[in-house]
Amino acid sequence: MSDVGTGLFDRVHGLFSVIESLPDSMSDEEVAGLMGVLPPDSRRSLTAMLVPRLREGSLAFMRMLATWLNEAAGAPLEGRKSVLVPFCFPPELLHCFDNSFPLTSEVLSSLAVIALEGQGERYYDMALGLGLPDHICSANAVEVGSMLGCDDFRPQAIVSAAAGSCDINCKTHELVSNYHDIPLFILEKPVDETERGREQYQKNFNTLVRNLEEFLGEELTEDKLRATCEKVNAANLLLMELWDLHKAVPDPVPNLFSLYTYGTRFSMWGTDPAIECMRTLVDVSKRRLEAGEYPAEREVARCLLTYTSYYFDLAGLFNWMEERGYTYLGDGLDFLFPEIIDTTSRESMLEGLAVEARNMPMTRQVGGNSMSMCWLEDALFAARDLKADCAIYSGHHSCKQTWSVSSILRAELMNRANVPMLSLQGDSWLKRTTPMSVIQDEIEEFIKNVVLPKRAGRRKVRRRVPVEDA
Amino acid sequence: MTVSAMEEVARLAGTIENDSVKRWKDGGGKVLGYACITTPPEVIDAAGLLPYRVRALGNANTEIADAHLARFNCSFCRSCLQLGLDGTYDFLDGLVETNGCDHLRGMFENWQYVSPSPFFHYVKVPHLATEDAVRYFEEELRLFREAIEGYFDVVITDDALRDAMKRQEDIRDRLRTVYRMREGAQPSFTGAEALAIFLVASAVPYDDFIELADRVVEEREGTSVPRPRARLMLCGAATDELELIREMEGVGGLVVADGLCYGARAFWSSADLAAEPIGALAGLYLGEMLCPRMYTDFPRRRDFVLEAVERAAVDGVIVMHNKFCDVHGVDNVQLRLDLEKRDIPVLQLEKEYGSKADVGRVRTRVQAFLERIGDTA
Numbered sequence A: 001m002s003d004v005g006t007g008l009f010d011r012v013h014g015l016f017s018v019i020e021s022l023p024d025s026m027s028d029e030e031v032a033g034l035m036g037v038l039p040p041d042s043r044r045s046l047t048a049m050l051v052p053r054l055r056e057g058s059l060a061f062m063r064m065l066a067t068w069l070n071e072a073a074g075a076p077l078e079g080r081k082s083v084l085v086p087f088c089f090p091p092e093l094l095h096c097f098d099n100s101f102p103l104t105s106e107v108l109s110s111l112a113v114i115a116l117e118g119q120g121e122r123y124y125d126m127a128l129g130l131g132l133p134d135h136i137c138s139a140n141a142v143e144v145g146s147m148l149g150c151d152d153f154r155p156q157a158i159v160s161a162a163a164g165s166c167d168i169n170c171k172t173h174e175l176v177s178n179y180h181d182i183p184l185f186i187l188e189k190p191v192d193e194t195e196r197g198r199e200q201y202q203k204n205f206n207t208l209v210r211n212l213e214e215f216l217g218e219e220l221t222e223d224k225l226r227a228t229c230e231k232v233n234a235a236n237l238l239l240m241e242l243w244d245l246h247k248a249v250p251d252p253v254p255n256l257f258s259l260y261t262y263g264t265r266f267s268m269w270g271t272d273p274a275i276e277c278m279r280t281l282v283d284v285s286k287r288r289l290e291a292g293e294y295p296a297e298r299e300v301a302r303c304l305l306t307y308t309s310y311y312f313d314l315a316g317l318f319n320w321m322e323e324r325g326y327t328y329l330g331d332g333l334d335f336l337f338p339e340i341i342d343t344t345s346r347e348s349m350l351e352g353l354a355v356e357a358r359n360m361p362m363t364r365q366v367g368g369n370s371m372s373m374c375w376l377e378d379a380l381f382a383a384r385d386l387k388a389d390c391a392i393y394s395g396h397h398s399c400k401q402t403w404s405v406s407s408i409l410r411a412e413l414m415n416r417a418n419v420p421m422l423s424l425q426g427d428s429w430l431k432r433t434t435p436m437s438v439i440q441d442e443i444e445e446f447i448k449n450v451v452l453p454k455r456a457g458r459r460k461v462r463r464r465v466p467v468e469d470a
Numbered sequence B: 001m002t003v004s005a006m007e008e009v010a011r012l013a014g015t016i017e018n019d020s021v022k023r024w025k026d027g028g029g030k031v032l033g034y035a036c037i038t039t040p041p042e043v044i045d046a047a048g049l050l051p052y053r054v055r056a057l058g059n060a061n062t063e064i065a066d067a068h069l070a071r072f073n074c075s076f077c078r079s080c081l082q083l084g085l086d087g088t089y090d091f092l093d094g095l096v097e098t099n100g101c102d103h104l105r106g107m108f109e110n111w112q113y114v115s116p117s118p119f120f121h122y123v124k125v126p127h128l129a130t131e132d133a134v135r136y137f138e139e140e141l142r143l144f145r146e147a148i149e150g151y152f153d154v155v156i157t158d159d160a161l162r163d164a165m166k167r168q169e170d171i172r173d174r175l176r177t178v179y180r181m182r183e184g185a186q187p188s189f190t191g192a193e194a195l196a197i198f199l200v201a202s203a204v205p206y207d208d209f210i211e212l213a214d215r216v217v218e219e220r221e222g223t224s225v226p227r228p229r230a231r232l233m234l235c236g237a238a239t240d241e242l243e244l245i246r247e248m249e250g251v252g253g254l255v256v257a258d259g260l261c262y263g264a265r266a267f268w269s270s271a272d273l274a275a276e277p278i279g280a281l282a283g284l285y286l287g288e289m290l291c292p293r294m295y296t297d298f299p300r301r302r303d304f305v306l307e308a309v310e311r312a313a314v315d316g317v318i319v320m321h322n323k324f325c326d327v328h329g330v331d332n333v334q335l336r337l338d339l340e341k342r343d344i345p346v347l348q349l350e351k352e353y354g355s356k357a358d359v360g361r362v363r364t365r366v367q368a369f370l371e372r373i374g375d376t377a
Helices: A008-019 A028-037 A040-049 A052-074 A092-096 A105-115 A121-129 A138-149 A167-180 A195-216 A222-245 A257-265 A272-291 A314-323 A346-358 A371-385 A406-417 A436-455 B005-013 B019-026 B041-046 B075-085 B102-114 B131-152 B158-183 B191-201 B206-220 B242-250 B277-287 B298-311 B326-341 B356-373
Strands: A081-085 A100-104 A157-160 A184-186 A301-305 A326-330 A390-393 A421-423 B031-034 B050-053 B094-098 B120-123 B230-236 B253-260 B316-322 B346-351
Touching (some): A008 A052, A040 A314, A052 A257, A052 A272, A081 A195, A121 A138, A138 A167, A157 A167, A157 A195, A167 B326, A184 A195, A195 A346, A195 B131, A222 A346, A257 A272, A301 A371, A390 A406, B019 B031, B031 B041, B041 B050, B041 B131, B041 B158, B120 B131, B158 B206, B158 B253, B191 B253, B230 B298, B253 B298, B298 B326
Parallel strands (some): A081 A100, B031 B050, B031 B094, B230 B316, B316 B346
């Protein structure tokens, strides 16, 4: 086990160096033994991840993450530069370079919340201790708080790709850049879906590539691009396959695989470990489909989460839902819509990567010319394609851009697809805002009182009688 | 009884659809609403339309807006949306959206979704001021011009644009005069009065404002407001709350300078009147923009504040943001840290827009801040 410091990265890396040593398949007794040595918060998450139906996929996911963390930790020793990126940036661009390695802010925050004792809240408090307001996004603040408040791992550069789609994401990274004097590269997505907007985005993307080449002192050659893009394509095909598997009734893909899918997408896309992890998720789901396995007696409701999820209690949300027959079809971060990259030339690959970047979650929806309509378009597609009975907006309190148009999404999902949407309120990463028991109660009431009666045709819409007719 | 020019300003600034707007409308004039300093009113003015900057004037009622925007959205935007949906802004003949911030975008989308404006145009503003971005923005301004031409059946020539730019420069010039008179050793205006003059400047026709501004300046030339306990600079988020500034000044502070978007940030720089008009406007409204929505410009924003602190002999700076405003909420932290490094007293304040419940708390915080600064009188 590596020396464990007090910073988020060091602690997460230390924990994953233990997880990495776990065998490929574990018996229930071995799992129970492992849980005995873990602190309570880590134990709770790992218990949820290592239930028998999830174990193989979970171990594949954790091994992929362990490789990611090891490479990040080792990067500086090998003369590679670590670059902090947001989840809405395709990490494969940095995997294309020999001299760089991507570290994803939100993935690190999520790992702290899921795996560390104290669930990363101490780092969030460090960010607030600096005077940052309590409405900043915990997805960034947990990780960034560690960088601002601890002697933690520091990246050599930051790429910010949320300009146009999330103010707080961009502002937080700007602050870290100024505070620690770390170079900041911005990839702006114009809020413009016209041809001109696309051309401008490609220009911005090409500028970023040139800036990275200069910063890293390395030319991004056609060979390097091709080696990574081929792996991106392989992973994209598996991603498409997994999406299709979700269409089966009952859904054979375990609820937590949604998180594993984008956890992989946001960290190691374009590498072999990502392909291996995705292949395992697909294989497990296929076997479950063939065996007709589903965690509950029957699939009660197919739920599409329209944006983020809740990550502070995996058992309390993902496993609780599927054990009651509430399928988690995926959430807004699964709105990935991958396209196969044309690998014939350097130019075609840069174009393909720019398309990947433009299609990243959040960028594609609320970074569009209309936040509500671009988001609605994807949510509608997913709801119809995956045969959703209902939608749930988790209402992460810091997502001001989605909050500002969620009422339109709710109305239009109902108008156009007859899909009712539940709006929750909470913090996706911090348990202190809304307890999981409250979230469970609200989901339960929504499904019992709205979704099921509606599906059975019993729910009548009460129309208000105009005053003059009353 | 003769009404002083400043009283006339106060009257006009305190009403959304003021008498001047009513006269303009009665004469068959059209009014286009915009909300953000990234919008060049010159393009609207050049078409013969009245550019009107949307404001909420401290409106605390957000009952209708809250059914659309969420409680997690900034209360300034919710207040503006409320007025958009309750009919207060029915005098507008169109709306111009910009992507100033996430809340503002949501405000416009909901306004347009619930109560569609006959003319609606979205000017997309980059977050960087690189050469590429400025060129993109130039094209946005050309599209904006075309949209107005098409809908209102007018032609906006380059000469008309140049004339409008000169008119806006006249307005800026008057505002800078007022600000200079406030910054001096014997300030002739209070902060609340300066804000009122600013609000009128973006809510009445050019002629009305110039005539009134000149009268105000003449009236106050050589006068001074009572000596304050401390000279303050107010920075931060959208603030058109006259009452809030009066409260701050009521406890002994005098706002002698500001870094607000309903204030100095909207008019401090000038356009290059000799250059090709669209390029000059893009250079001014993007290249010179002082707003935390621009993600690589913090040093410029900080320097703007430091220069004003020096110029206006500021004793302390208040950096303020409306609850849930991310761009200012984070920028204010960076600014506070940099001001503290230079031993400039600074108060970081979070508040709800227009909330009466916050007034007492803000007053107490400002009182405590003034005590920390110490009496300068």
